[in-house]
Amino acid sequence: MIFRNALNKTLRLFLRITLLFISPALYAQQTSFSVIPEPVYIKKGNGGVNISPATTINYPDELKASGELLNEAIRSYTGTLLAVNTRPQANQLLLKLDSVVVKEKEGYHLLIEDDQILIMGHDQAGIFYGIQSLMQLWSLHTKNSLRVEKGEIRDYPRFNYRGMHLDVGRHMYSVAFLKKFIDLLAVYKFNVFHWHLTEDQGWRIEIKKYPKLQSVSAWRDGTIIGHKKEAPHTFDSVKYGGYYTQDQIREVVRYAASKYVNILPEIEMPGHALAALAAYPQLGCTGGPYKTAQFWGVFDDVFCAGNEEVYQFMEDVLDEVIGLFPYAYVHIGGDECPKLKWKHCVKCQQKIKENGLKDEQELQGYFMKRIEKYLNSKNRKAVGWDEVLEGGVSRNTTIMNWRGEQSGIAAAKEKYEVIMTPENMLYFDYYQSLDKNEPVAAGNYTPLSKVYGYEPVPDSLSPEQAAYIKGVQGGIWTEYMKDEKHLEYMVFPRALALSEIAWSDKKGKNYPWFLEKLRHHRDFMNRMKVNYYPYFDEITSEIKPGANGTPVLTLKTTFPKGQIRYTLDGSVPGLKSKLYQGPVLLNRSMVLNAGLFVGNKRSGKVFNQAFLYHSAIQKKISLAHAPAGKYNFPAGLLLNGIEGHHRFNDSQWLGFSGENLEALIDLGALTPVSHIGINVLHYPWQRMWAPKKLSFLVSVDGKEFKEVYSGGNFDLNGINKVRAKFPLLNVRYLKIIGENIGRVPVGGYGEGEKAWLMADEIIIN
The missing domain is CATH 2.60.120.260 (Galactose-binding domain-like)
Incomplete structure (x- = not known):
């Protein structure tokens, strides 16, 4: 049965409707042949094949690393390594490079037949991604064998840049976790890990020329308790910090390269510099004293843009960064830089005068241009947050538009390369549920459905302008993610939704189908020991105008077989509570609680909504x-x-x-x-x-x-x-x-x- 891109529009629509009503056995069979992110073309065959100890694996010398990776993955399930056989034969896993048949970079063909499983790639990255898809398709059959449904996948990415950002300045994570994080990125075909290494709250990269960055800047005397909006602020008084040594960074870079993940390092400037100023106060406008920040936010003390020593410091730091990271790009920040200190700084005002600049905004542009030019001299390109556009940077700089879609649109129209990273759609430090018992997060609400629905190439761009949209990226800011389990809870499965935005053809995206794959995919995430958010089918609501001006509340869930039962008196709903069959009339004040029931059991959290009736409702x-x-x-x-x-x-x-x-x-x-x-x-x-x-x-x-x-x-x-x-x-x-x-x-x-x-x-x- 062919589904997705092979179907014409009418048949595809019919299938999407039919999927809600077919038998559980058939549904399970279909989802057992599914991949996240959705391939360009996928066709399921009849029956399946086994990968057993009798199966052999065949690959050329240039694919030895990929072959060993695949073999090790099989052993992790079965306990047995397959024999390597360089001669074609039946019952074989075959890896093969062919850029003529597979024309697209990073593309692959996966063919699962009776006598062999073939992974053919345009390049080595394509072979790797084919392996990732195969790993999602197999399941343990017997104690020492795997089962894979027969079929075919032809696949390649929509965007060249498919990124995930991670801030380690607020909270840092072990090298072992970073490797696991890179593994997860690779499984879902991300190819860039944006490593945010410096912040007001901690400097996390060893710079040998400036040892105080390790002894002073890497540490803070305590951390704010709770959300920063709460006052008065309280702190835990526990010294917190650390940094990654250059040897550790090389280790992570090598590991990422083995998974076809590039690492984009970020050194923040000229703002978010308080930790560095604590160690080297002469780099600030006032000379300090400064202290590594203990709470979250934006601070007025930044690098002094009028001080030549600052530029020497930044160049020295970047020299060591470039030596550690082979990627062609370096992120130089540029966001959230207050200009208050610059306004009253003699050196900054002199720099403005000497260079014929109009104001402090143009002074930041001068700062960023100098750094960009230095990177170019070292055969590197700069990436900056969208504020760098305000002071002016050359078109050699790639723009990340975090403050919203409009800045990315404007940059693309001006022929800047753009990575779409709008915070309101793709920042995973936002709440993913409106449940009041969710752990504290930065704020705002970005559920899985909102992430999945994002389209990074706006209709307002012409085809020529749209070509400047080079990719898409999710943001992980870690103020409220103290440990690795909490980080995983906030990021997954929203990162899986982003993977389909980054990789899949937008015409093949379908949210109900994605959710069905995700439900089936939970076993895979459990095996990888991911502490993912499990409530993505939770109840949501909407209030709409009703008859005679009286509003009504509608409830819905994305779970296709669930029933919603509710109460209006604040009590917890049970099996005998009223079955939701249509909108609830809001003609009085009430507290509505609702539960999702699958069979005789309530699933997930209880939905709660208080409604206050008054004379101006819907006026x-x-x-x-x-x-x-x-x-x-x-x-x-x-x-x-x-x-x-x-x-x-x-x-x-x-x-x-x-x-x-x-x-x-x-x-x-x-x-x-x-x-x-x-x-x-x-x-x-x-x-x-x-x-x-x-x-x-x-x-x-x-x-x-x-x-x-x-x-x-x-x-x-x-x-x-x-x-x-x-x-x-x-x-x-x-x-x-x-x-x-x-x-x-x-x-x-x-x-x-x-x-x-x-x-x-x-x-x-």
Whole structure:
């Protein structure tokens, strides 16, 4: 049976529908011949073949490493190495290079027939990826043999760059784990490991010319407890740190090369430099003293861009980095560099004057251009975060657009090579579930479905411009990932979704099919001892307008055979609870709990949603200023009956960057009102400040308004629930005005930058 790319559109659609209803035995048979990431072409045959001790393996000398890798993988299952036979014969595993038949770089053909299993590759990387696919297809048959379904795969990657980033500055991980991490990247056909080696909280690479980077910069005196938004900050007072020796780095580089993974090293500059400044304070604008950071964030103390010693330091560091990493690219950071110290630094201001620069922004451009030019002189190319575009870099620099898709689009239009890395889609330090018991994460919400749905080549680019999109990458920032198990929990299976974005033809992507493969694939991840997130079929919800303005809540799960049962009184749902068969009418305040049942057992976590009914639910609302950035949500969320969580990751909080909140609500008719409320966030360590003043106004005609409440000082750290009561009035229109503080005040975190005003549910009764 042929499925995927071999099917015409009609038959493919029919198959996708049919997959939901076919028998478990047939479904298991189909998923047993499936690969992640999805191949370009896959065809299942009839029956299967065994890999037993009688099977031999055949490969030429140039494929000896791949042949030994395959043989060792077989032994890990069966306990037996296959005999190597250089003559063609039946019952044989055959590895073969053929760039004529397999035309695409890194491409392979895998053919599983009665008499042999053939892996043919365009190059050695193609052979390696063919082996990875075969390993996903086999299963233990007897104690010393494997079973593989017959069939054929023809495959090659969509993008040349398929990357995963890992920050070891905040928390570092053992060399053994790094090798396991590289193994996992290789299995899913990633070919770049972006190793983020320096940060404010720790310098993790040995630089022999600067020994204090090891003795001072690699260590911090303690680490913040909990999320940085919580105040006051508390610390564990446990000295934390370490670094990778140059010998260890060479070991990891060699290991990665054996798995066809390039390592992209990153040395942050000119910002995120506090750890380095702690060791060498003369490299900062003030001369210190400085201290390796104990908490997370962006710090004003950065490398002094006016100091020639800084450039010598960076060149010396890069010389040793280049000697360790053979990859053609070096990442030089460039992100989140405050210019506050530069504004008041005599050396920086002199550098601006000497070079005819306009401002501190162009000074950063000068800094990055010098470093880029130096790398080019050493036969290396620079990679930078998208901020490097603001100060100006040459088109030799590859751009990683972390702040959103638009910067990547703009860079591609300007003919920069781009690696798409938007944080709102591909950062795996974001929450993957809205369950309130999830371990603390950086913030925001990026479930598996959102990752899978990302398309890195926007329709707004012409074919010529789209050619500058060279690949895609996931980000792993480790502030809240203290150990290796937690890191795996946050990254997998979202990394598997990313692998299909990076490798597979976008026309062959199908989320229900991916999930079915993933359910089957859990045994494979268990064997590799991956502590993956197992709740990817959890219940999700959506509130929609219903009849007569009364909203309804819909529940769904991606698990095809599951039933949802729910309660409305806050109790835990059981087998006798109401079966979900359609939208739930939200005509009163309630707490809805729902469970996913497979057979007679509840599976996964209990879904929980509180709903607050009030007079303005689903009423018309308009905003004078649009919400901004990743908090740019529809105004209607302010009147949907759901109060945002203190983690502000549930897409309920609207954020106004430097602007006021000005909301106008039309109740549709004269309505008695005596209570108005709103929730606002105060998290200064997230640059989120409660409004300096809140005003509630009411009107009969929408022209003349009467103020019924005015107040300030909403400085409780966290959610401030502002509630006002006044004598009953018949009104139709209401205004809610929250005055943004504008800029973060002197001494505040992010001093001088635009402050966020974060608002959620407006409550009217």
